[in-house]
Amino acid sequence: xxxxxxxxxxxxxxxGASSAGTTATPGSTRTRSILATRPLLGWRTVDILTIAFLxxxxxxxxxxxxxxxNGPLSAITFGFAPLGGLFAGPWFLAGxxxxxxxxxxxxxxxxxxxxxxxxxxxxxxxxxxxxxSGIVQGLGTEIAFALLGYxxxxxxxxxxxxxxxxxxxxxxxxxxxxxxxxxxWKVAYAGVLALSGAVVAGAGGWLLTRALAVAxxxxxxxxxxxxxxxxxx
Amino acid sequence: MAGVAPVAPPVTxxxxxxxxxxxxxFGRREPVLHDVSLALEPGERVLxxxxxxxxxxxxxxxxxxxxxxxxxxxxxxxxxxxGHAPGTRAGEVGLVLQEPGAGVVASxxxxxxxxxxxxxxxxxxxxxxxxxxxLGAVGLAKPGDTPTSALSGGxxxxxxxxxxxxxxxxxxxxxxxxxxxxxxxxAQVRRSVEGALTAYPITAVVVEHVLxxxxxxxxxxxxxxxxxxxxxxxxxxxxxxxxxxxxxDMGIWVxxxxxxxxxAPAALAAAPQSSRTQEVTATPMxxxxTVRLVDGSTRTRTAATLDxxxxxxxxxATAxxxxxxxxxxxVLxxxxxxxDPVQGSVTVGETxxxxxxxxxxxxxxxxVPQWSSSTLxxxxxxxxxxxxxxxxxxxxxERVTLAHALLADLGLGHxxxxxxxxxxxxxxxxxxxxxxxxxxxxxxxxxxPTVGQDRHTWAAVVGLLAAYREAGGAVxxxxxxxxLIDRAHTVVELDAPPAAPxxxxxRRVLAAQAGPLALLxxxxxxxxxxxxxxxxxxSLGVLAVQALLAVVALWSGPGRGPRPTGRAKRVLVRxxxxxxxxxxxxxxxWLLGGHDTTTAVTAALRVLIIVLPSAVLLPLVxxxxxxxxxxxxxxxxxxxxxxxxxxxxxxxxxxxxWSEISLARRxxxxxxxxxxxxALVRDLATVTFGLLVRTLRMAADLAVAMxxxxxxxxxxxxWFAAAPWGRADTLVTLGALVPVLxxxxxx
Numbered sequence: 018x019x020x021x022x023x024x025x026x027x028x029x030x031x032x033g034a035s036s037a038g039t040t041a042t043p044g045s046t047r048t049r050s051i052l053a054t055r056p057l058l059g060w061r062t063v064d065i066l067t068i069a070f071l072x073x074x075x076x077x078x079x080x081x082x083x084x085x086x087n088g089p090l091s092a093i094t095f096g097f098a099p100l101g102g103l104f105a106g107p108w109f110l111a112g113x114x115x116x117x118x119x120x121x122x123x124x125x126x127x128x129x130x131x132x133x134x135x136x137x138x139x140x141x142x143x144x145x146x147x148x149x150s151g152i153v154q155g156l157g158t159e160i161a162f163a164l165l166g167y168x169x170x171x172x173x174x175x176x177x178x179x180x181x182x183x184x185x186x187x188x189x190x191x192x193x194x195x196x197x198x199x200x201x202w203k204v205a206y207a208g209v210l211a212l213s214g215a216v217v218a219g220a221g222g223w224l225l226t227r228a229l230a231v232a233x234x235x236x237x238x239x240x241x242x243x244x245x246x247x248x249x250x
Numbered sequence: 251m252a253g254v255a256p257v258a259p260p261v262t263x264x265x266x267x268x269x270x271x272x273x274x275x276f277g278r279r280e281p282v283l284h285d286v287s288l289a290l291e292p293g294e295r296v297l298x299x300x301x302x303x304x305x306x307x308x309x310x311x312x313x314x315x316x317x318x319x320x321x322x323x324x325x326x327x328x329x330x331x332x333g334h335a336p337g338t339r340a341g342e343v344g345l346v347l348q349e350p351g352a353g354v355v356a357s358x359x360x361x362x363x364x365x366x367x368x369x370x371x372x373x374x375x376x377x378x379x380x381x382x383x384x385l386g387a388v389g390l391a392k393p394g395d396t397p398t399s400a401l402s403g404g405x406x407x408x409x410x411x412x413x414x415x416x417x418x419x420x421x422x423x424x425x426x427x428x429x430x431x432x433x434x435x436x437a438q439v440r441r442s443v444e445g446a447l448t449a450y451p452i453t454a455v456v457v458e459h460v461l462x463x464x465x466x467x468x469x470x471x472x473x474x475x476x477x478x479x480x481x482x483x484x485x486x487x488x489x490x491x492x493x494x495x496x497x498x499d500m501g502i503w504v505x506x507x508x509x510x511x512x513x514a515p516a517a518l519a520a521a522p523q524s525s526r527t528q529e530v531t532a533t534p535m536x537x538x539x540t541v542r543l544v545d546g547s548t549r550t551r552t553a554a555t556l557d558x559x560x561x562x563x564x565x566x567a568t569a570x571x572x573x574x575x576x577x578x579x580x581v582l583x584x585x586x587x588x589x590d591p592v593q594g595s596v597t598v599g600e601t602x603x604x605x606x607x608x609x610x611x612x613x614x615x616x617x618v619p620q621w622s623s624s625t626l627x628x629x630x631x632x633x634x635x636x637x638x639x640x641x642x643x644x645x646x647x648e649r650v651t652l653a654h655a656l657l658a659d660l661g662l663g664h665x666x667x668x669x670x671x672x673x674x675x676x677x678x679x680x681x682x683x684x685x686x687x688x689x690x691x692x693x694x695x696x697x698x699p700t701v702g703q704d705r706h707t708w709a710a711v712v713g714l715l716a717a718y719r720e721a722g723g724a725v726x727x728x729x730x731x732x733x734l735i736d737r738a739h740t741v742v743e744l745d746a747p748p749a750a751p752x753x754x755x756x757r758r759v760l761a762a763q764a765g766p767l768a769l770l771x772x773x774x775x776x777x778x779x780x781x782x783x784x785x786x787x788x789s790l791g792v793l794a795v796q797a798l799l800a801v802v803a804l805w806s807g808p809g810r811g812p813r814p815t816g817r818a819k820r821v822l823v824r825x826x827x828x829x830x831x832x833x834x835x836x837x838x839x840w841l842l843g844g845h846d847t848t849t850a851v852t853a854a855l856r857v858l859i860i861v862l863p864s865a866v867l868l869p870l871v872x873x874x875x876x877x878x879x880x881x882x883x884x885x886x887x888x889x890x891x892x893x894x895x896x897x898x899x900x901x902x903x904x905x906x907x908w909s910e911i912s913l914a915r916r917x918x919x920x921x922x923x924x925x926x927x928x929a930l931v932r933d934l935a936t937v938t939f940g941l942l943v944r945t946l947r948m949a950a951d952l953a954v955a956m957x958x959x960x961x962x963x964x965x966x967x968x969w970f971a972a973a974p975w976g977r978a979d980t981l982v983t984l985g986a987l988v989p990v991l992x993x994x995x996x997x
Binding site: 060061062063065066067068069070071072073074075076077078081083084087088097098099101127131134135137138140141142143144145146148149192193194195196197198199202225228229231232233234235236237241242245 | 669672774781830831844856857862871873889946
């Protein structure tokens with residue numbers, strides 16, 4: 018099963034740190050993505066429910082990741098926040114996967130917000146601000162897909178979407194958690210978040226979506242169709 | 251609209267015409283439905299049969315106009331109901347799905363029945379009468395506020411029926427409504443269907459593969475064959491008589507025909523005797539199961555009581571029987587070491603089964619889960635069968651040869667190279683059986699191994715179980731299948747554990763009188779309260795105000811009942827991550843903000859100010875009411891809000907799915923290894939992935955059920971429950987503003 022693992026993805030993140038700026042740009046997508054049925058805003062019931070359920074399941078996963086992030090990981094990174102930021106990518110995953118699966122305007126934002134909401138209710142480190150973070154990060158991801166006109170859903174698009182959540186998250190946190198950092202560190206932090214977002218949420222989310230399609234779970238969605246077509250050749 | 255209509259009006263609607271319908275899902279070479287033409291008269295009752303995989307469910311979805319709801323494909327021909335496309339009127343075609351609970355939308359019975367009414371904008375005042383009439387028609391006498399999760403499988407199916415009837419459909423479609431129920435509950439559901447069709451005489455189509463009990467309820471029988479072609483159609487008794495040989499040949503359970511003789515499998519007979527010995531034994535035991543609710547709290551109930559010791563001896567067959575909800579699956583889970591009994595024990599020698607390592611367990615126990623689709627591991631069917639053998643390091647050419655033979659015995663030989671996820675439910679179950687026995691564990695635990703099998707595959711499965719036993723294995727099955735029970739040496743009857751005594755609900759705390767929006771708002775207002783203070787002196791003042799308000803908010807409210815307990819502890823537990831967060835933020839600020847202690851302490855206190863109200867207020871948010879408030883108070887779009895509410899009320903089932911997937915992996919030697927962190931992360935990721943796959947299936951099924959109840963067009967809808975803004979809401983909001991005010995004043 019090709020489920021992505023956070024260890025391998027974050028290992029990539031630390032080795033590929035120098036290419037942060039370039040990996041995020043949407044390169045020429047060689048194979049064209051299959052798009053959602055028209056009208057683009059004509060959400061089918063299965064679209065809405067899939068986003069809600071994906072968000073809820075990922076929200077539970079977020080909560081689990083939060084426990085790890087807050088405890089063992091803080092100890093490993095010695096509470097050094099910019100380093101911890103390397104591990105923030107998983108938080109942006111729901112938006113990327115939601116956008117990649119349904120491919121309609123609002124899918125990324127909706128999925129990320131549901132995930133944030135579900136992870137917030139059992140109680141997290143950040144309380145109700147989890148919801149605000151979800152909205153802000155989801156917006157970043159959504160804007161990336163919007164910039165591409167909801168036409169590109171390859172790995173490059175996914176990485177851009179994951180990366181863009183980073184600066185949005187950093188901008189919001191600079192009002193709350195990291196208010197007193199020097200500007201240089203804030204900018205560096207935004208870069209680290211973007212890198213982690215591009216690799217873990219972007220590439221990881223793209224792999225996860227593909228694995229779900231291979232597992233036959235996305236039959237009603239464009240990624241499922243893409244999978245069928247690769248097999249048909 | 252009161253109760254059941256006294257005189258049935260003449261039926262004039264529900265005229266269904268299919269004209270040359272062909273449907274090929276993308277990714278399939280052959281169509282699932284092949285040029286199907288038929289006409290159903292208003293009020294006609296039809297039974298639809300065919301071998302598994304013949305497209306019966308697909309035909310129902312075609313009649314309902316829902317083929318493209320959760321699947322993509324190519325559709326030719328036309329379907330009309332009373333001259334127009336199906337679903338032109340919301341709820342015109344009612345649909346009940348096979349899996350109980352697959353179509354449950356809401357957390358209470360009344361609300362669930364009202365779902366369709368909401369979608370067609372019935373005024374709220376008219377809903378209770380319509381709901382009561384529909385529940386009356388199916389004989390489900392439950393108060394409207396009964397939680398849907400407290401219903402049995404049979405009751406859940408009747409709830410689905412009531413939900414469909416509430417919309418006054420002109421056609422009712424039932425997709426194997428009793429396939430997953432025990433005989434008692436199945437009979438209840440059939441009586442409900444009969445009663446409902448008397449009260450609402452509408453066109454009805456029932457899909458079932460066990461025909462006997464339905465024959466007297468229907469007028470007409472349709473038969474689909476393997477390639478989705480309609481091959482017989484006529485009055486039910488005539489078709490049964492004329493086509494008996496063909497129906498038996500298709501493997502259909504024709505009434506009156508005795509169960510087929512089990513097939514002797516070639517594979518196990520030729521295999522060498524297993525060298526392992528059966529050692530798992532169980533004392534009488536009581537097993538609890540705990541459900542974790544979305545707000546983080548847990549509910550524990552007794553799920554099964556085993557009154558006799560269980561020592562499955564080699565060559566013995568034991569059947570666990572009892573009504574749904576009596577804990578058959580739970581006992582199997584305990585035997586496999588997935589649940590620890592609160593009384594009694596399951597051991598291998600002196601060791602509890604739960605303490606065995608994943609490979610030790612795999613070499614002793616084979617397990618066939620009730621839901622095998624989300625526990626698949628292999629890329630191909632052959633891979634899947636070999637999983638445990640590989641994990642145990644026993645893969646050999648002989649083992650692979652045996653795997654080929656075993657798959658052939660179970661009618662899966664032609665699918666060896668296929669992706670196991672694309673098999674039908676019945677095929678997946680047979681694959682799970684093959685996967686559980688190939689490595690010859692001395693004990694086989696099989697949860698409903700014969701469900702969904704036709705006569706041919708039934709004979710193969712039962713024959714395989716017999717051969718496995720004769721070769722020295724011990725078999726324990728949970729089953730409702732009378733023919734299978736007849737073959738057991740020991741039958742253990744389980745009784746449903748008594749319902750826990752209803753404890754008096756403790757009084758609610760003061761803040762819990764407020765609705766979800768006020769509570770959320772109260773938690774969010776803490777952000778400015780945290781940001782405004784520029785010095786830790788101010789922060790401490792604000793924090794003191796907040797602590798005072800927290801005491802008020804958690805004060806026990808008016809009313810009777812015991813005082814709520816553990817309030818302070820709950821807040822502290824929830825603050826623990828926040829405290830860590832404060833430390834981390836303070837430390838980072840000191841490091842990156844110029845080594846200034848004052849700033850660092852202020853930053854740390856900011857975290858506490860922001861998080862404290864969340865720790866107090868968020869646990870009080872009722873997820874079931876959240877949707878109502880978001881839509882009616884904030885005017886958020888209805889359909890996403892309803893979807894969110896539906897997902898929230900399923901979140902508590904995710905834990906169960908998770909543990910089932912984990913167990914399936916553990917029993918096959920792929921369990922989580924806590925000693926190796928890398929493997930641990932990989933295992934966690936894989937199990938999460940399985941959960942996602944299952945979640946997506948839930949969403950797809952629910953989409954079909956919801957569209958059958960008019961959800962597709964429900965962008966403007968009414969709401970069963972009001973979302974008032976009360977005095978408590980205002981008070982919580984005002985109270986939450988006090989720390990902000992304090993912050994401004996103190997600064």
